[in-house]
Amino acid sequence: MRAGDAVRPRGPAQRVLAANTWAVYVFLYAPILLLIVFSFNDNRIVGVWNTASLRWYREMLDNAAVLNALRNSLIVALASTAVSTVIGTAAALALERFRFPGRRVYDGLVYLPVIIPDVTMAVMMLLFFVEAFVIVQAVLGISPSLGIPTITLSHIAFNISFVAIVVRARLAGLDPALEEAAADLYASRWQAFRRVTLPLIMPGVLGGALLALTLSLDDVVVTSFVAGPGSTTLPVYVFGLVRRGVTPLINAVSTVMLVASMLLVLGSLLIQRRSPDRA
Amino acid sequence: MTTTPSPASTATKASEALAVSTAAVELAEVVKRFEDVTAVERLDLRVPDGEFFSLLGPSGCGKTTTLRMIAGLEIPTEGSVRIFGEEMGLRPPNRRPVNTVFQSYALFPHMTVEQNIAFGLQMRRTAADETRRRVAEVIELVRLGGMERRKPQQLSGGQQQRVALGRALVNQPKVLLLDEPLGALDLKLRQAMQLELKELQERVGVTFVYVTHDQEEALTMSDRIGVMDAGRLLQVGTPEEIYEHPRTRMVADFIGQTNFLAAVAQGQGEARLADGRTVNVPPGSTSGVAITLALRPEKLSVVPAGEPSPSGANQLVGVVERRVYLGSSLTYEVALEGVTLRVRQENTPSVAQCREGDRVGIRWDPASTTVLEE
Numbered sequence: 001m002r003a004g005d006a007v008r009p010r011g012p013a014q015r016v017l018a019a020n021t022w023a024v025y026v027f028l029y030a031p032i033l034l035l036i037v038f039s040f041n042d043n044r045i046v047g048v049w050n051t052a053s054l055r056w057y058r059e060m061l062d063n064a065a066v067l068n069a070l071r072n073s074l075i076v077a078l079a080s081t082a083v084s085t086v087i088g089t090a091a092a093l094a095l096e097r098f099r100f101p102g103r104r105v106y107d108g109l110v111y112l113p114v115i116i117p118d119v120t121m122a123v124m125m126l127l128f129f130v131e132a133f134v135i136v137q138a139v140l141g142i143s144p145s146l147g148i149p150t151i152t153l154s155h156i157a158f159n160i161s162f163v164a165i166v167v168r169a170r171l172a173g174l175d176p177a178l179e180e181a182a183a184d185l186y187a188s189r190w191q192a193f194r195r196v197t198l199p200l201i202m203p204g205v206l207g208g209a210l211l212a213l214t215l216s217l218d219d220v221v222v223t224s225f226v227a228g229p230g231s232t233t234l235p236v237y238v239f240g241l242v243r244r245g246v247t248p249l250i251n252a253v254s255t256v257m258l259v260a261s262m263l264l265v266l267g268s269l270l271i272q273r274r275s276p277d278r279a
Numbered sequence: 280m281t282t283t284p285s286p287a288s289t290a291t292k293a294s295e296a297l298a299v300s301t302a303a304v305e306l307a308e309v310v311k312r313f314e315d316v317t318a319v320e321r322l323d324l325r326v327p328d329g330e331f332f333s334l335l336g337p338s339g340c341g342k343t344t345t346l347r348m349i350a351g352l353e354i355p356t357e358g359s360v361r362i363f364g365e366e367m368g369l370r371p372p373n374r375r376p377v378n379t380v381f382q383s384y385a386l387f388p389h390m391t392v393e394q395n396i397a398f399g400l401q402m403r404r405t406a407a408d409e410t411r412r413r414v415a416e417v418i419e420l421v422r423l424g425g426m427e428r429r430k431p432q433q434l435s436g437g438q439q440q441r442v443a444l445g446r447a448l449v450n451q452p453k454v455l456l457l458d459e460p461l462g463a464l465d466l467k468l469r470q471a472m473q474l475e476l477k478e479l480q481e482r483v484g485v486t487f488v489y490v491t492h493d494q495e496e497a498l499t500m501s502d503r504i505g506v507m508d509a510g511r512l513l514q515v516g517t518p519e520e521i522y523e524h525p526r527t528r529m530v531a532d533f534i535g536q537t538n539f540l541a542a543v544a545q546g547q548g549e550a551r552l553a554d555g556r557t558v559n560v561p562p563g564s565t566s567g568v569a570i571t572l573a574l575r576p577e578k579l580s581v582v583p584a585g586e587p588s589p590s591g592a593n594q595l596v597g598v599v600e601r602r603v604y605l606g607s608s609l610t611y612e613v614a615l616e617g618v619t620l621r622v623r624q625e626n627t628p629s630v631a632q633c634r635e636g637d638r639v640g641i642r643w644d645p646a647s648t649t650v651l652e653e
Contacts, residue, residue, distance in 0.1 A: 175383055175385060177381050177382075177383050177385035178385050178387060178388075180352050180372070180379075180381070180385065181379070181381055181385035181386075181387070182387075182398070183351075183352070183371065183372040183373050184350060184351075184352070184372045184373070184377075184378055184379045184447075185373075185378065185398050185399035185402055185446065185447075185450070186373045186374075186399055186402035186403050186450075187373055187398075187402045188373055191402060195398075196387055199389050200388065200389055
């Protein structure tokens with residue numbers, strides 16, 4: 001027998017494991033595949049295949065409500081990602097590098113949004129805004145209402161935690177002596193951060209930012225609580241459509257969201273995998 | 280040990296006064312406390328310009344903390360740190376005229392060898408062409424030619440160590456601080472680097488403050504050594520002074536091997552051992568005071584038991600408990616009443632060898648005894 005021809009013994013355990021692998025693939029990817037396939041279906045009735053067409057994609061682009069929701073989603077996602085990345089990175093640095101009163105409490109609290117259920121977070125935020133509006137009106141005399149700003153603030157609130165976790169993991173693997181060495185070589189605190197710390201934690205920062213972007217684009221629960229009239233985001237809009245009966249339009253919108261999310265996650269993974277010497 | 284003669288101390292004061300203007304590093308009554316732990320306790324130290332000074336002590340003795348206080352990475356709880364006469368106070372590390380070689384090297388992993396070495400010059404806004412010239416010079420000095428574009432991960436431990444050294448030296452610091460820089464290297468490389476470091480220090484003429492727990496390293500390289508233990512500076516002196524005349528039991532024990540014999544001073548240069556025998560010791564101790572005699576193993580010699588001792592020499596009789604063959608030398612552990620003395624003898628044809636169980640005499644010159652009063 002040649003060496004390359006090694007016969008692998010196939011016991012029952014192997015067969016079960018192989019079958020399980022296929023079952024998992026089918027379970028995970030069949031619905032996705034179905035969604036993508038039916039998004040190209042010309043028929044008005046969702047589950048009945050007719051002919052392939054881009055009808056629903058065209059309809060999506062012609063639908064003002066969809067485009068408005070998409071625009072809102074992008075505004076909220078980009079704004080909340082930018083702000084939460086800066087604050088989350090700062091929080092990670094503070095927790096990992098500095099000693100200050102209340103650090104332990106802060107350490108626990110910063111992860112709270114990750115643990116508490118979305119619904120709780122949503123109710124919490126809504127209550128907060130309602131109370132805040134009362135105060136704002138009493139003090140400044142203007143009456144704010146729910147809308148894009150409140151959605152953005154809520155997304156910032158939960159995204160900070162996720163960014164902080166990802167960045168902190170990166171920081172924990174960073175020798176504190178590197179920052180001391182920078183200081184010893186005449187770098188000010190800011191220069192040491194710019195030239196040494198930031199380039200080395202950059203994969204974590206970008207990974208955290210992409211995670212925040214994805215979470216913001218996907219969020220339904222929190223957003224639907226704190227959104228005002230006319231400030232619907234894309235996932236919330238899709239959710240609303242479903243309640244009014246599924247149309248193939250949803251398939252097209254969902255496919256677009258799916259592809260966008262997958263690209264973001266892929267990007268996040270690629271960036272995080274880059275070794276620090278090439279960051 | 281007691282030092283009584285007064286003319287000598289006036290001379291010391293005069294030379295200290297002279298040294299004030301040239302002290303590269305001066306610590307006065309420095310204390311460092313971390314919460315409730317005292318890392319450094321009332322430390323006074325003066326390192327003259329151009330000296331290779333080592334802080335030697337077991338781990339946790341406060342030597343690295345002392346170094347970090349000079350660098351500005353720690354701020355003393357009390358006391359003052361001066362560098363070339365200038366009070367450092369709360370001045371941060373980036374505004375002190377010193378550079379550090381870190382124990383972990385702390386090379387920037389995202390920069391090449393060249394970029395690492397140029398970092399300090401860039402931070403001080405040195406002109407680009409001067410930066411290039413000085414980086415090239417230093418790469419030559421630390422023998423890293425051809426490695427300019429490599430990243431630290433692509434270098435061996437010894438090469439990384441040289442980058443760390445070059446990165447500090449390129450800034451022409453007034454004082455170079457080194458925190459166990461050879462600790463991560465294997466024995467052979469460490470010994471080679473010891474000589475190289477010493478040579479480099481002599482060539483560039485920069486004051487080195489070198490932290491190590493390795494006594495051999497300190498003895499090999501240093502002009503002077505400060506021995507630390509439990510946050511205190513126990514003794515400062517040349518390697519020879521520290522080895523030949525340790526001032527405390529801790530110093531004698533930490534540097535090299537030492538036999539300790541408890542005794543009571545009798546006056547007239549004599550001391551009575553615990554078993555009642557009298558030996559000659561260097562004079563100076565007050566009669567009746569409890570003292571410890573510190574004897575280096577190589578200062579003792581084993582002689583046949585019956586051999587009469589020459590006048591003035593000390594000789595005790597014991598039994599060889601253990602004989603350890605070390606190639607160039609032999610070590611005997613000889614049991615006397617109550618104590619075991621370690622004797623090291625060169626493995627030369629003229630020296631008589633003995634076996635375990637032999638009754639032998641141990642002989643030494645009283646002048647090579649160090650008397651410790653504690």
